[in-house]
Amino acid sequence: MLHYVSANGVEEYRQKTPKNAVQVTETLLEAGAEVDATANIYGRDTTTLGLVATSIHPERAHVQIALLEALLASGAKTPHSGQSDDTLSAVQSCLANGRGQAAEFLASRGVPMNLEEAAGVGRLDLVKSFFNEEGRLQPYATQEQMLQGFLWACGYGRNAVVEFFIDKGLDLGSQDRNGQTGLHWAAIFGQLETIRLLLDRKASLETRNVYGGTVLGQALWSAIHSEHGPDYVPALEMLITAGAKIEPGMLAWLEQQNASPSTKDRISAVLRLPGQNDLV
Numbered sequence: 001m002l003h004y005v006s007a008n009g010v011e012e013y014r015q016k017t018p019k020n021a022v023q024v025t026e027t028l029l030e031a032g033a034e035v036d037a038t039a040n041i042y043g044r045d046t047t048t049l050g051l052v053a054t055s056i057h058p059e060r061a062h063v064q065i066a067l068l069e070a071l072l073a074s075g076a077k078t079p080h081s082g083q084s085d086d087t088l089s090a091v092q093s094c095l096a097n098g099r100g101q102a103a104e105f106l107a108s109r110g111v112p113m114n115l116e117e118a119a120g121v122g123r124l125d126l127v128k129s130f131f132n133e134e135g136r137l138q139p140y141a142t143q144e145q146m147l148q149g150f151l152w153a154c155g156y157g158r159n160a161v162v163e164f165f166i167d168k169g170l171d172l173g174s175q176d177r178n179g180q181t182g183l184h185w186a187a188i189f190g191q192l193e194t195i196r197l198l199l200d201r202k203a204s205l206e207t208r209n210v211y212g213g214t215v216l217g218q219a220l221w222s223a224i225h226s227e228h229g230p231d232y233v234p235a236l237e238m239l240i241t242a243g244a245k246i247e248p249g250m251l252a253w254l255e256q257q258n259a260s261p262s263t264k265d266r267i268s269a270v271l272r273l274p275g276q277n278d279l280v
Helices: 021-030 048-054 058-062 064-073 090-096 100-108 116-118 124-128 144-156 159-167 182-186 192-200 213-225 233-241 250-256 260-272
Strands: 039-043 044-046
Touching: 044 064, 048 090, 048 124, 058 064, 058 159, 064 100, 064 182, 090 100, 090 192, 100 116, 116 124, 116 144, 116 250, 124 159, 144 159, 144 182, 159 192, 182 192, 182 213, 192 233, 213 250, 233 260, 250 260
Parallel strands: none
Antiparallel strands: 039 044
Protein backbone atom coordinates (compact mmCIF):
# COMPACT_ATOMS: atom_id res chain seq x y z
CA MET A 1 0.00 0.00 0.00
CA LEU A 2 2.84 2.39 0.75
CA HIS A 3 4.24 2.04 -2.76
CA TYR A 4 0.93 3.27 -4.20
CA VAL A 5 1.46 6.64 -2.49
CA SER A 6 4.10 7.39 -5.13
CA ALA A 7 1.63 7.16 -8.04
CA ASN A 8 4.50 5.74 -10.05
CA GLY A 9 5.00 2.44 -11.83
CA VAL A 10 1.64 0.98 -10.91
CA GLU A 11 -1.68 0.70 -12.73
CA GLU A 12 -2.01 3.83 -14.83
CA TYR A 13 -5.49 4.65 -13.60
CA ARG A 14 -4.13 4.74 -10.04
CA GLN A 15 -1.45 7.28 -10.87
CA LYS A 16 -3.09 10.14 -9.03
CA THR A 17 -1.84 12.10 -6.04
CA PRO A 18 -4.44 13.48 -3.61
CA LYS A 19 -3.77 16.61 -1.57
CA ASN A 20 -3.72 14.52 1.61
CA ALA A 21 -1.06 12.11 0.32
CA VAL A 22 1.29 13.04 3.18
CA GLN A 23 -1.35 12.21 5.79
CA VAL A 24 -2.05 8.90 4.04
CA THR A 25 1.66 8.11 4.09
CA GLU A 26 2.02 8.96 7.78
CA THR A 27 -1.01 6.83 8.62
CA LEU A 28 0.46 3.83 6.81
CA LEU A 29 3.85 4.29 8.47
CA GLU A 30 2.29 4.64 11.92
CA ALA A 31 0.35 1.44 11.26
CA GLY A 32 3.61 -0.43 10.67
CA ALA A 33 4.28 -0.13 6.93
CA GLU A 34 7.95 -0.88 6.21
CA VAL A 35 9.44 2.35 4.91
CA ASP A 36 12.15 0.65 2.83
CA ALA A 37 10.09 -2.25 1.54
CA THR A 38 10.87 -2.92 -2.12
CA ALA A 39 8.64 -3.75 -5.07
CA ASN A 40 9.69 -5.11 -8.44
CA ILE A 41 8.86 -2.04 -10.51
CA TYR A 42 10.61 -1.04 -13.74
CA GLY A 43 12.51 -4.30 -13.59
CA ARG A 44 14.24 -3.67 -10.28
CA ASP A 45 13.53 -3.59 -6.57
CA THR A 46 12.39 -0.08 -5.76
CA THR A 47 11.49 1.66 -2.52
CA THR A 48 8.68 4.14 -1.98
CA LEU A 49 11.18 6.97 -1.57
CA GLY A 50 12.73 6.25 -4.97
CA LEU A 51 9.31 6.12 -6.61
CA VAL A 52 8.09 9.33 -4.97
CA ALA A 53 11.28 11.18 -5.91
CA THR A 54 10.93 10.30 -9.60
CA SER A 55 7.15 10.61 -10.01
CA ILE A 56 5.61 13.57 -11.79
CA HIS A 57 2.25 13.23 -10.01
CA PRO A 58 3.32 14.19 -6.46
CA GLU A 59 5.28 17.07 -7.98
CA ARG A 60 2.23 18.36 -9.84
CA ALA A 61 0.17 18.05 -6.64
CA HIS A 62 2.85 20.10 -4.81
CA VAL A 63 3.38 17.42 -2.17
CA GLN A 64 6.51 15.67 -3.44
CA ILE A 65 8.97 17.31 -1.05
CA ALA A 66 6.63 16.86 1.91
CA LEU A 67 6.28 13.18 1.04
CA LEU A 68 10.05 12.79 0.84
CA GLU A 69 10.42 14.52 4.20
CA ALA A 70 7.88 12.17 5.78
CA LEU A 71 9.65 9.10 4.42
CA LEU A 72 13.09 10.31 5.51
CA ALA A 73 11.73 11.16 8.96
CA SER A 74 10.66 7.52 9.24
CA GLY A 75 14.15 6.27 8.38
CA ALA A 76 13.98 5.79 4.61
CA LYS A 77 17.38 5.19 3.03
CA THR A 78 18.53 6.96 -0.13
CA PRO A 79 20.55 4.94 -2.67
CA HIS A 80 23.72 6.84 -3.51
CA SER A 81 26.61 6.58 -5.95
CA GLY A 82 28.69 3.46 -5.59
CA GLN A 83 26.13 1.70 -3.41
CA SER A 84 25.80 -1.01 -6.04
CA ASP A 85 26.70 -1.37 -9.69
CA ASP A 86 23.10 -1.76 -10.85
CA THR A 87 21.43 0.90 -8.70
CA LEU A 88 21.11 4.51 -9.77
CA SER A 89 21.55 6.99 -7.00
CA ALA A 90 18.44 8.82 -5.84
CA VAL A 91 19.80 12.06 -7.30
CA GLN A 92 20.63 10.46 -10.67
CA SER A 93 17.16 8.93 -10.86
CA CYS A 94 15.55 12.30 -10.20
CA LEU A 95 17.64 14.01 -12.88
CA ALA A 96 16.91 11.28 -15.41
CA ASN A 97 13.16 11.61 -14.81
CA GLY A 98 12.96 15.39 -14.99
CA ARG A 99 12.51 15.88 -11.26
CA GLY A 100 15.04 18.63 -10.66
CA GLN A 101 13.40 19.93 -7.48
CA ALA A 102 13.48 16.50 -5.86
CA ALA A 103 17.13 16.08 -6.90
CA GLU A 104 18.01 19.38 -5.23
CA PHE A 105 16.11 18.42 -2.09
CA LEU A 106 17.87 15.08 -1.72
CA ALA A 107 21.23 16.74 -2.39
CA SER A 108 20.48 19.24 0.38
CA ARG A 109 20.01 16.35 2.79
CA GLY A 110 23.66 15.36 2.49
CA VAL A 111 23.32 12.51 0.02
CA PRO A 112 26.83 11.66 -1.29
CA MET A 113 27.20 12.73 -4.93
CA ASN A 114 29.64 12.15 -7.73
CA LEU A 115 30.66 14.74 -10.32
CA GLU A 116 27.67 14.08 -12.56
CA GLU A 117 25.16 14.51 -9.75
CA ALA A 118 26.81 17.60 -8.29
CA ALA A 119 26.69 19.25 -11.71
CA GLY A 120 23.06 18.28 -12.23
CA VAL A 121 21.93 20.00 -9.03
CA GLY A 122 24.12 23.05 -9.64
CA ARG A 123 26.61 22.55 -6.81
CA LEU A 124 29.52 24.42 -8.40
CA ASP A 125 31.49 24.32 -5.14
CA LEU A 126 31.35 20.55 -5.12
CA VAL A 127 31.97 20.30 -8.87
CA LYS A 128 35.22 22.22 -8.40
CA SER A 129 36.35 19.72 -5.76
CA PHE A 130 36.53 17.01 -8.43
CA PHE A 131 39.43 18.88 -10.11
CA ASN A 132 42.99 19.17 -8.82
CA GLU A 133 45.09 22.33 -8.58
CA GLU A 134 46.25 21.85 -12.18
CA GLY A 135 42.64 21.83 -13.35
CA ARG A 136 42.57 18.13 -14.18
CA LEU A 137 39.98 15.62 -13.04
CA GLN A 138 40.72 13.84 -9.79
CA PRO A 139 41.32 10.06 -10.11
CA TYR A 140 37.88 9.34 -8.63
CA ALA A 141 36.06 11.39 -11.29
CA THR A 142 35.63 10.41 -14.94
CA GLN A 143 35.23 12.11 -18.29
CA GLU A 144 31.90 10.32 -18.66
CA GLN A 145 30.65 11.86 -15.41
CA MET A 146 31.86 15.25 -16.59
CA LEU A 147 29.99 14.96 -19.89
CA GLN A 148 26.77 13.69 -18.34
CA GLY A 149 27.01 16.33 -15.63
CA PHE A 150 27.42 18.99 -18.31
CA LEU A 151 24.32 17.74 -20.13
CA TRP A 152 22.26 17.75 -16.92
CA ALA A 153 23.55 21.24 -16.15
CA CYS A 154 22.40 22.40 -19.60
CA GLY A 155 19.00 20.79 -19.17
CA TYR A 156 18.40 22.18 -15.69
CA GLY A 157 19.82 25.63 -16.33
CA ARG A 158 22.86 25.36 -14.03
CA ASN A 159 24.67 28.02 -16.02
CA ALA A 160 27.59 28.57 -13.66
CA VAL A 161 28.39 24.86 -13.94
CA VAL A 162 27.94 24.94 -17.72
CA GLU A 163 30.44 27.80 -18.02
CA PHE A 164 32.88 26.08 -15.67
CA PHE A 165 32.92 22.91 -17.78
CA ILE A 166 33.32 24.86 -21.02
CA ASP A 167 36.25 26.74 -19.53
CA LYS A 168 37.74 23.36 -18.61
CA GLY A 169 37.76 22.49 -22.29
CA LEU A 170 34.63 20.38 -22.63
CA ASP A 171 33.76 19.97 -26.31
CA LEU A 172 30.38 21.60 -27.03
CA GLY A 173 29.90 19.08 -29.81
CA SER A 174 29.94 16.16 -27.36
CA GLN A 175 26.83 13.99 -27.59
CA ASP A 176 25.12 11.49 -25.33
CA ARG A 177 24.12 8.02 -26.52
CA ASN A 178 21.07 9.52 -28.22
CA GLY A 179 23.15 12.09 -30.03
CA GLN A 180 21.92 14.99 -27.91
CA THR A 181 24.35 17.84 -27.32
CA GLY A 182 24.20 20.29 -24.45
CA LEU A 183 22.26 22.67 -26.70
CA HIS A 184 19.75 19.90 -27.44
CA TRP A 185 19.28 19.40 -23.70
CA ALA A 186 18.82 23.11 -23.05
CA ALA A 187 16.19 23.15 -25.81
CA ILE A 188 14.40 20.07 -24.42
CA PHE A 189 13.92 21.84 -21.09
CA GLY A 190 13.28 25.26 -22.63
CA GLN A 191 16.20 26.89 -20.78
CA LEU A 192 16.41 30.26 -22.49
CA GLU A 193 19.44 31.62 -20.65
CA THR A 194 21.34 28.39 -21.16
CA ILE A 195 20.50 28.39 -24.85
CA ARG A 196 21.77 31.97 -25.08
CA LEU A 197 24.96 31.04 -23.21
CA LEU A 198 25.68 28.06 -25.47
CA LEU A 199 24.98 30.06 -28.61
CA ASP A 200 27.37 32.77 -27.40
CA ARG A 201 29.96 30.00 -26.97
CA LYS A 202 29.38 28.92 -30.59
CA ALA A 203 27.53 25.66 -29.99
CA SER A 204 26.41 24.04 -33.23
CA LEU A 205 22.78 24.52 -34.25
CA GLU A 206 22.75 21.79 -36.86
CA THR A 207 24.16 18.73 -35.05
CA ARG A 208 21.62 15.93 -35.34
CA ASN A 209 20.57 13.45 -32.68
CA VAL A 210 19.90 9.77 -33.41
CA TYR A 211 16.32 10.65 -34.34
CA GLY A 212 17.56 13.00 -37.06
CA GLY A 213 16.60 16.11 -35.14
CA THR A 214 18.60 19.32 -35.07
CA VAL A 215 18.30 21.52 -31.98
CA LEU A 216 15.39 23.38 -33.61
CA GLY A 217 13.73 20.10 -34.54
CA GLN A 218 14.11 18.82 -30.99
CA ALA A 219 12.74 22.06 -29.55
CA LEU A 220 9.75 21.85 -31.89
CA TRP A 221 9.07 18.24 -30.88
CA SER A 222 9.35 19.18 -27.20
CA ALA A 223 6.97 22.11 -27.65
CA ILE A 224 4.28 19.69 -28.80
CA HIS A 225 4.98 16.69 -26.58
CA SER A 226 6.14 18.12 -23.24
CA GLU A 227 2.96 18.18 -21.22
CA HIS A 228 2.91 20.96 -18.62
CA GLY A 229 6.34 22.04 -19.87
CA PRO A 230 7.68 25.59 -20.29
CA ASP A 231 6.67 27.97 -23.03
CA TYR A 232 8.88 26.86 -25.91
CA VAL A 233 7.97 29.65 -28.32
CA PRO A 234 10.70 32.04 -27.07
CA ALA A 235 13.26 29.23 -27.38
CA LEU A 236 12.16 28.49 -30.95
CA GLU A 237 12.39 32.17 -31.83
CA MET A 238 15.85 32.47 -30.26
CA LEU A 239 17.16 29.48 -32.22
CA ILE A 240 15.74 30.71 -35.51
CA THR A 241 17.07 34.22 -34.96
CA ALA A 242 20.49 32.67 -34.27
CA GLY A 243 20.39 30.97 -37.67
CA ALA A 244 18.80 27.58 -37.09
CA LYS A 245 17.60 26.18 -40.41
CA ILE A 246 13.86 25.65 -40.81
CA GLU A 247 13.50 22.39 -42.67
CA PRO A 248 10.90 21.75 -45.39
CA GLY A 249 7.92 19.97 -43.93
CA MET A 250 8.06 21.45 -40.44
CA LEU A 251 4.82 23.39 -40.86
CA ALA A 252 3.07 20.40 -42.38
CA TRP A 253 4.28 18.26 -39.46
CA LEU A 254 3.05 20.88 -37.00
CA GLU A 255 -0.44 20.89 -38.49
CA GLN A 256 -0.71 17.12 -38.02
CA GLN A 257 0.07 17.23 -34.30
CA ASN A 258 -2.45 16.94 -31.50
CA ALA A 259 -2.04 20.35 -29.91
CA SER A 260 -4.29 23.30 -29.20
CA PRO A 261 -4.98 25.68 -32.10
CA SER A 262 -3.46 28.56 -30.11
CA THR A 263 -0.22 26.62 -29.56
CA LYS A 264 -0.01 25.74 -33.23
CA ASP A 265 -0.72 29.33 -34.26
CA ARG A 266 2.03 30.72 -32.01
CA ILE A 267 4.60 28.19 -33.23
CA SER A 268 3.55 28.67 -36.86
CA ALA A 269 4.06 32.42 -36.51
CA VAL A 270 7.63 31.84 -35.33
CA LEU A 271 8.37 29.45 -38.18
CA ARG A 272 7.16 32.15 -40.58
CA LEU A 273 9.31 34.91 -39.16
CA PRO A 274 10.27 37.58 -41.71
CA GLY A 275 13.10 36.39 -43.88
CA GLN A 276 12.21 32.71 -43.57
CA ASN A 277 11.34 30.66 -46.61
CA ASP A 278 7.80 29.48 -47.16
CA LEU A 279 7.62 25.84 -46.15
CA VAL A 280 5.67 22.96 -47.59
